[in-house]
Amino acid sequence: MPIDSVEIKLERKGVDISPDYNIILRGDGTVLYEGINNVAIKGNVESKISKDDFISILSDFKKHGFFSYNDRYPVINSDGRPYNILSISIPSDGNEKSKSVVFYHNDNNAPSGLKEISDKIDRVVNSSRWIDDTKDFEKQVDSVIKDTDYKPKSISYKPKINIPVKIVALFVIAIVIVGSISFLFMSGFFTNDNSSNDDAIDYDPIYYNFPDISSFEKGEEVNLNYILGNVTHNNQTRIKSNIYVKKNGDILKNYYDEFNSNESRSLYNLNFSFTIDDSWDEGSYQIYFDINDEIADNNIIKTLDFNVTRVSPKILVLTTASNIRKYKDYDVKTFFDASDPVFVYLEYTGINTTNNNILSDIFLEINVTSDNKVYYSNTTYKTIVKNNTHAWWFMTNESWPVDKIYSVEIDLLDRNTGLSVSDITYFYIE
Numbered sequence: 001m002p003i004d005s006v007e008i009k010l011e012r013k014g015v016d017i018s019p020d021y022n023i024i025l026r027g028d029g030t031v032l033y034e035g036i037n038n039v040a041i042k043g044n045v046e047s048k049i050s051k052d053d054f055i056s057i058l059s060d061f062k063k064h065g066f067f068s069y070n071d072r073y074p075v076i077n078s079d080g081r082p083y084n085i086l087s088i089s090i091p092s093d094g095n096e097k098s099k100s101v102v103f104y105h106n107d108n109n110a111p112s113g114l115k116e117i118s119d120k121i122d123r124v125v126n127s128s129r130w131i132d133d134t135k136d137f138e139k140q141v142d143s144v145i146k147d148t149d150y151k152p153k154s155i156s157y158k159p160k161i162n163i164p165v166k167i168v169a170l171f172v173i174a175i176v177i178v179g180s181i182s183f184l185f186m187s188g189f190f191t192n193d194n195s196s197n198d199d200a201i202d203y204d205p206i207y208y209n210f211p212d213i214s215s216f217e218k219g220e221e222v223n224l225n226y227i228l229g230n231v232t233h234n235n236q237t238r239i240k241s242n243i244y245v246k247k248n249g250d251i252l253k254n255y256y257d258e259f260n261s262n263e264s265r266s267l268y269n270l271n272f273s274f275t276i277d278d279s280w281d282e283g284s285y286q287i288y289f290d291i292n293d294e295i296a297d298n299n300i301i302k303t304l305d306f307n308v309t310r311v312s313p314k315i316l317v318l319t320t321a322s323n324i325r326k327y328k329d330y331d332v333k334t335f336f337d338a339s340d341p342v343f344v345y346l347e348y349t350g351i352n353t354t355n356n357n358i359l360s361d362i363f364l365e366i367n368v369t370s371d372n373k374v375y376y377s378n379t380t381y382k383t384i385v386k387n388n389t390h391a392w393w394f395m396t397n398e399s400w401p402v403d404k405i406y407s408v409e410i411d412l413l414d415r416n417t418g419l420s421v422s423d424i425t426y427f428y429i430e
Contacts (some may be wrong), residue, residue: 001406003027003428007059010121012105014038016083019131022122027405029054031125041130053124059334060120061088062319062425064113066099072155073110077375085116091104097424107287109225118244213287215307217347221275224287228268231293237261238294239268246286279306313350313421318410318426321345324391334427340399340426342368344408351388351414351421362417366392370406402429 006027014020018041024032029046061067066088075081087100103110106119119185136367160216216222224243231237238260245253253274284307291300321343322333344366360383368376376394400406405426413420 003054003164003403005032005053005091006054007089008061008121008406010086010118011086012082013083013084015080015128021127021131023125023127024051025054025057025121025125027051027054033125033127033130033384035130045130045333047125055334057117057120057124058088058112058306058426059116061259064117065113065185066101066113066117067097069099069101069111069114071099071101073107073114075104075107083117086114092186101133122372158338183187201304213304213306215309217311217423218276218278218280218308219311221273222306226270226289228270228291231251231268231302232261233295235262236295237263237268240292241270241292242287242290243272244290246288247281247283252280265332276308282308282310311350313348313412313414313419315348315410315421315423317344317347318408318423318425320425322392327389330391336396336429338398338402338425338429341393341395343391344410344425346390346401348412348421349390351412351419354366360417361412364390367409368394368406369409370401370404375400375406396429400429404429 002275008024008025012019012021014037017038020035020037021039022032022034022036024030024034026032029048029051031049033041033045034046035042035045066086074206081104083102083104085100085102088100089096089099091097101114103141105115122386151247213222213224228239231239239258241257241259243253243255243257244251256270257270263359268336284305287304287306289300289304289413293300318330319330320334320336321330324330324343324345328347330343337341346364351360363379364382365379366377367374375396378392378394380390382390405428407424407426409422409424411420411422
């Protein structure tokens with residue numbers, strides 16, 4: 001697989017005054033910029049980056065597990081909000097492996113890798129020179145000014161105002177009278193009680209960002225965040241929150257939070273997390289929110305349902321290395337010379353280990369290819385698994401073409417359960 005055939009695309013979909021532009025990167029270092037709206041340069045510009053920079057960006061897709069991401073990370077109230085599309089296309093054995101992910105740039109619920117990769121693309125290609133040249137313009141102006149003897153004059157302007165003293169006095173007295181009457185009304189002097197206008201308003205809580213959850217596997221961490229609006233009454237806030245995680249009515253987790261404030265706040269934010277361990281059975285669970293606004297004497301109750309499922313097979317780490325000394329002790333390497341040894345390190349989960357006195361029966365296969373040609377292939381069986389890891393090494397030689405990307409494809413099969421998992425990584429021969 002030649003590196004020139006790999007393509008990466010970043011689309012910044014701006015609205016209003018936000019920049020709207022596209023960047024395409026190709027394996028030969030070509031950069032194609034398209035300015036659409038709210039940018040310094042509209043239209044098409046072609047540029048170049050080094051092959052090392054391209055490989056570095058490509059490696060980040062692997063490092064962050066890009067192909068495991070959802071296709072879309074939606075947000076609440078997305079209308080009129082800028083969003084991004086990050087895509088990659090990698091030919092593999094005559095087939096194209098591609099993926100696109102839609103996400104909102106400042107969405108904390110989206111994987112951080114999406115922001116890191118997209119920001120790195122902007123940084124490596126120096127897209128700011130096309131998007132916003134204001135800083136460069138300011139530098140040019142500063143340079144011109146420094147080369148001249150120009151010194152701005154300080155001008156003091158004092159307007160002359162001729163207003164009769166009697167008019168000024170009457171105006172001041174009117175302000176004092178109006179202010180005094182307003183104060184008496186606000187303090188409740190002309191009412192039968194001392195309740196404030198804020199408390200008289202019908203309480204209408206506004207919810208933001210209650211999570212949309214569905215299912216989790218054992219070992220996963222569940223992160224919950226909700227924001228409650230309209231919590232301040234006369235600059236007073238008293239909120240009590242109880243969160244319960246239940247299964248069949250039994251409480252498994254409980255979280256209590258109490259918040260008091262004498263400052264004006266429009267929102268109340270709470271974060272809560274828990275980990276699903278091996279003691280959790282598969283099945284349906286419920287998260288029960290009981291939020292009490294004590295000042296308004298309002299109870300807000302909300303429930304969320306989710307499922308706990310068995311752990312599906314996953315490859316946690318798949319990388320090429322220069323050396324593997326022992327479990328979790330290896331030197332990552334993606335660039336090799338011809339005749340170098342290439343080590344492949346693998347960590348996985350969800351594939352059976354020795355259990356109930358039944359030996360594991362795991363089948364593993366590795367294939368190293370480029371341009372539809374197989375350069376290395378091997379299979380092995382494992383009956384005793386200690387660390388859920390495996391490692392191979394193989395020698396390249398002078399017959400392996402240089403300036404090529406090689407794909408390393410891994411297939412695992414647990415023959416006891418029928419579960420299988422595959423993954424792919426890449427290295428480059430210089």
